[in-house]
Amino acid sequence: NAGVTQTPKFQVLKTGQSMTLQCAQDMNHEYMSWYRQDPGMGLRLIHYSVGAGITDQGEVPNGYNVSRSTTEDFPLRLLSAAPSQTSVYFCASSYGNRPGGIQYFGAGTRLSVL
């Protein structure tokens, strides 16, 4: 049972480049979410999804896009990377179609934008 898998684990981008952070879960969870964590701070919600085809914005959505074509996958796209997006990104999933519940987190993607 893999749980929540994030790829890549590390990434370095140049300002203006785009990329997609991958997130996959094998627990058939409806709710999935993306967070970013800046040094010394808590997690901030970027986007979330309550099921395939349904996404919505969290606390800090600007500069990011998401889609949910399947229950398993919830990719996060950086449209034009900026140094302010240097952070650690965590994907999470939970049972049910609303926040709360027991969330399972991936190991994170550490992103540096130069």
Added chain:
Amino acid sequence: DAKTTQPPSMDCAEGRAANLPCNHSTISGNEYVYWYRQIHSQGPQYIIHGLKNNETNEMASLIITEDRKSSTLILPHATLRDTAVYYCIVPQYNNNDMRFGAGTRLTVKP
């Protein structure tokens, strides 16, 4: 909104109980309290949750006051491996808010 307030840091001696407080004075009647922890830079790990009754599992105990305005996470016999940042969260179902805040950095000392 049920915002939570936690002390930024706490120390605990190895083998002793660690008691981590959380204030959630604006919590609504149907909102749960969840606790997670984050070791180093790993993804947060679920610990325990509760609504109004005290809860216990293999990791910890959760004590919620009768008025539900505060709670305490208890690690009964803290070990060095329990050194982590502990987050108290009250998910906001009406606006899908799941904010973690800064948490409490617990340092278990030998």
